[in-house]
Amino acid sequence: MGSLQVLLWQRAREPHAGRWALPGGRLRPTEDVETSIRRQLAEKVDVQQLAHVEQLAVFSAPDRVPRPPRVVATAFLGLVPCDVDPAVPADTAWHQVAELPPTAFDHGAIVLRARNRLRAKLSYTNLGFALAPRKFTVSALRALYSAALGYRVSATNLQRVLSRRGLLEPTGHTAPSGPSGGRPAALFRFTGKGLEVTDPFAVLRPPRAAKDDAGE
Amino acid sequence: MGSLQVLLWQRAREPHAGRWALPGGRLRPTEDVETSIRRQLAEKVDVQQLAHVEQLAVFSAPDRVPRPPRVVATAFLGLVPCDVDPAVPADTAWHQVAELPPTAFDHGAIVLRARNRLRAKLSYTNLGFALAPRKFTVSALRALYSAALGYRVSATNLQRVLSRRGLLEPTGHTAPSGPSGGRPAALFRFTGKGLEVTDPFAVLRPPRAAKDDAGE
DNA sequence: CCAAAAGTGTTCTGTTTACACCCATGT
DNA sequence: ACATGGGTGTAAACAGAACACTTTTGG
Numbered sequence: 001m002g003s004l005q006v007l008l009w010q011r012a013r014e015p016h017a018g019r020w021a022l023p024g025g026r027l028r029p030t031e032d033v034e035t036s037i038r039r040q041l042a043e044k045v046d047v048q049q050l051a052h053v054e055q056l057a058v059f060s061a062p063d064r065v066p067r068p069p070r071v072v073a074t075a076f077l078g079l080v081p082c083d084v085d086p087a088v089p090a091d092t093a094w095h096q097v098a099e100l101p102p103t104a105f106d107h108g109a110i111v112l113r114a115r116n117r118l119r120a121k122l123s124y125t126n127l128g129f130a131l132a133p134r135k136f137t138v139s140a141l142r143a144l145y146s147a148a149l150g151y152r153v154s155a156t157n158l159q160r161v162l163s164r165r166g167l168l169e170p171t172g173h174t175a176p177s178g179p180s181g182g183r184p185a186a187l188f189r190f191t192g193k194g195l196e197v198t199d200p201f202a203v204l205r206p207p208r209a210a211k212d213d214a215g216e
Numbered sequence: 217m218g219s220l221q222v223l224l225w226q227r228a229r230e231p232h233a234g235r236w237a238l239p240g241g242r243l244r245p246t247e248d249v250e251t252s253i254r255r256q257l258a259e260k261v262d263v264q265q266l267a268h269v270e271q272l273a274v275f276s277a278p279d280r281v282p283r284p285p286r287v288v289a290t291a292f293l294g295l296v297p298c299d300v301d302p303a304v305p306a307d308t309a310w311h312q313v314a315e316l317p318p319t320a321f322d323h324g325a326i327v328l329r330a331r332n333r334l335r336a337k338l339s340y341t342n343l344g345f346a347l348a349p350r351k352f353t354v355s356a357l358r359a360l361y362s363a364a365l366g367y368r369v370s371a372t373n374l375q376r377v378l379s380r381r382g383l384l385e386p387t388g389h390t391a392p393s394g395p396s397g398g399r400p401a402a403l404f405r406f407t408g409k410g411l412e413v414t415d416p417f418a419v420l421r422p423p424r425a426a427k428d429d430a431g432e
Numbered sequence: 433c434c435a436a437a438a439g440t441g442t443t444c445t446g447t448t449t450a451c452a453c454c455c456a457t458g459t
Numbered sequence: 460a461c462a463t464g465g466g467t468g469t470a471a472a473c474a475g476a477a478c479a480c481t482t483t484t485g486g
Contacts, residue, residue, distance in 0.1 A: 029286055032276040055273050058290045060248040070245055074274045123417045139438075151422045156439075157476060161419050164474085181485030182437030201339045202415040203377050203448070206367045355465075372466080373449060380447085397458035398464030419475065 002082070002147040004118075005094040006111055007045060008103070012091065015066045016104035020095065022111070023047075024073070033074045041078065046086040051130035052079040052195060056113055064106050077114045079130035082144060098150075119149055124199040126167045129190035137175050137185035165198045167191055218298070218363040220334075221310040222327050223261060224317070228307065231282045232320035236311065238327070239263075240289070249290045257294065262302040267346035268295040268411060272329055280322045293330045295346035298360060314366075335365055340415040342383045345406035353391050353401035381414045383407055 008020035025040045027033060034053060041047040056075040065071045080086075088094075095101060097115050100108055121127045122145060131144050141162075142155040162168040169191045174184040224236035241256045243249060250269060257263040272291040281287045296302070304310075311317060313331050316324055337343045338361060347360050357378075358371040378384040385407045390400040 027276070027288070030278050032278060033274055033288070034276075057271050058249050058274055060243070060290075062246050062248060072243070072249070074276075120417070123420045137438085145420065149420065149422075153420060154423075154476075156478090158420070159439080161475070177437070177484050179485085180436060181483090182435085183439075183483035185438060199418040200336070202418050204339045204361065204365065204369060204374070205449085206365075207370075207449090353465085370449080372451090375466085377448075393457055393464075395458085396463055397456090398462090399456040399466075401465060421476085423476085 002143050004097040004115065004148050004150075006097050006100075006114075007047070007088065007092060008095050008101070008107075009045070009089075009092045011104055018102075019104040020101045020107075021104040022075075022107045023092070034076070037074075037076050037078070045088050045092050047078070047080060047088075048086070049080065049084055050078050051081055051193075052127065053077070054117075054195075056110065056117060059106055059110060061106070073110075075110045075113070077117055079118070079127070081133050082131055083133040121195075122148055124197060126162075126165075126190065126192055126196045126198055128162070128167070129193060130195075132190060135171055135173070135187040135189050137187060139185060141188070167198065218359050220313040220331065220364050220366075222313050222316075222330075223263070223304065223308060224311050224319070224323075225261070225305075225308045227320055234318075235320040236317045236323070237320040238291075238323045239308070250292070253290075253292050253294070261304050261308050263294070263296060263304075264302070265296065265300055266294050267297055267409075268343065269293070270333075270411075272326065272333060275322055275326060277322065289326075291326045291329070293333050295334070295343070297349050298347055299349040337411075338364055340413060342378075342381075342406065342408055342412045342414055344378070344383070345409060346411075348406060351387055351389070351403040351405050353403060355401060357404070383414065 007023060009023050011017050011019055011021050023041060023045050024037060025044070027036045031039065033055070038050065038053065041050065054077050056077050058072060058074050060072045062070060064073075097111060100111060103111070118127070128141065128145065131148065132141055136144075138155050138159045142153055142158050145153045145158060159168065167190055168188050171187045171189055173187045175187055177184045223239060225239050227233050227235055227237050239257055239261050240253060241260070243252045247255065249271070254266065254269065257266065270293050272293050274288060274290050276288045278286060280289075313327060316327060319327070334343070344357065344361065347364065348357055352360075354371050354375045358369050358374050361369045361374060375384065383406055384404050387403045387405050389403045391403055393400045
């Protein structure tokens with residue numbers, strides 16, 4: 001079913017005319033980089049409800065853009081719940097991350113990095129909240145995680161793990177069952193809306209826990 | 217004993233004259249940001265053997281530097297083995313991360329971020345190799361990890377965890393015992409010299425492992 | 433009453449911590 | 460001998476994966 005997608009914009013002008021590029025633009029004198037990317041997404045592609053934004057890395061190879069002026073880019077990972085569908089312009093479209101069209105500059109590598117970051121954080125943080133709708137069934141959530149991670153995730157254990165960590169909460173409501181019958185699924189929601197690290201240290205934990213501010 | 221330290225340089229000129237700042241400088245047209253920071257460290261403070269370098273984040277608040285021109289900085293975490301002692305200039309010195317002097321700009325926040333990143337990566341990667349000398353005893357390694365993490369680490373379990381993961385290797389030699397006796401300690405070394413993620417996913421692993429390139 | 437989808441109980445396994453105990457050396 | 464640090468053995472706690480089983484719906 002679902003697959004991991006990325007919003008790309010088709011370049012009209014050289015260099016790399018016709019290729020697909022990540023949305024973005026110039027940093028203004030009065031804004032920081034995060035404010036800037038949020039502005040560009042809102043203005044240019046109508047993406048207003050970003051559920052999560054984080055810096056990925058700086059891409060700065062001198063020849064990453066084929067001709068002067070030299071451009072240094074700060075790449076971001078931005079996530080939008082799977083049920084929002086912004087009114088994107090004609091030259092902008094969602095693409096499967098697994099089958100990218102020819103990309104401009106180093107944007108293919110950036111998308112790869114973003115995918116890897118997303119995959120890693122899904123497993124040790126509550127980042128799922130940024131991909132899921134407000135209310136969802138466990139099997140819908142399983143589909144999301146499977147698409148993002150690239151392999152089948154067990155609904156049983158997904159629910160168990162997220163519940164134990166206190167990330168998932170039943171709403172009390174249920175979704176109607178499908179045309180072929182089946183038990184109606186309970187609707188859940190994420191308890192938090194901000195990024196939290198839920199599995200901070202795999203090993204070498206402090207002797208008798210005392211949750212330091214292991215931030216980020 | 218040991219403590220986590222950071223190399224700072226005392227500013228001579230305004231703005232923020234007298235305060236301590238992270239080493240760094242302008243990006244040149246023909247270099248990328250990592251090349252640039254390596255050059256600056258080698259040229260300005262004689263740090264030539266960086267065991268590990270990685271991007272931290274971009275700091276870009278418009279007013280982070282009090283007067284024009286506006287400066288956007290890419291911050292790095294750079295690690296040096298604890299036994300190297302570069303010939304730093306007179307206005308440059310190591311400072312305890314736990315007791316920073318007044319810092320210039322947002323450099324205090326940057327150091328904090330760096331410390332948190334280091335702490336996290338010590339636990340799920342082999343990053344210890346960047347802090348340790350070529351050969352070391354387990355108790356020396358324990359001291360390093362304790363200093364970096366900020367809490368006592370058990371030598372017993374440290375050795376066990378790192379060994380099981382195949383990161384630690386006995387050299388066959390031993391260190392002489394101290395003045396008050398005690399069994400001589402075996403000398404170990406790290407098997408790898410590049411960053412490896414050793415505990416990639418705490419949960420939601422692929423059904424029957426097949427180590428994807430979960431890079432970074 | 434059967435199929436389909438959801439949800440729960442239970443077992444198994446691996447990893448990490450905690451802690452007791454044994455080893456080698458100097459005085 | 461004994462104190463001092465180094466190293467190993469072992470048990471207990473915990474978390475996650477796997478899978479069988481029960482529950483609730485539609486035809």
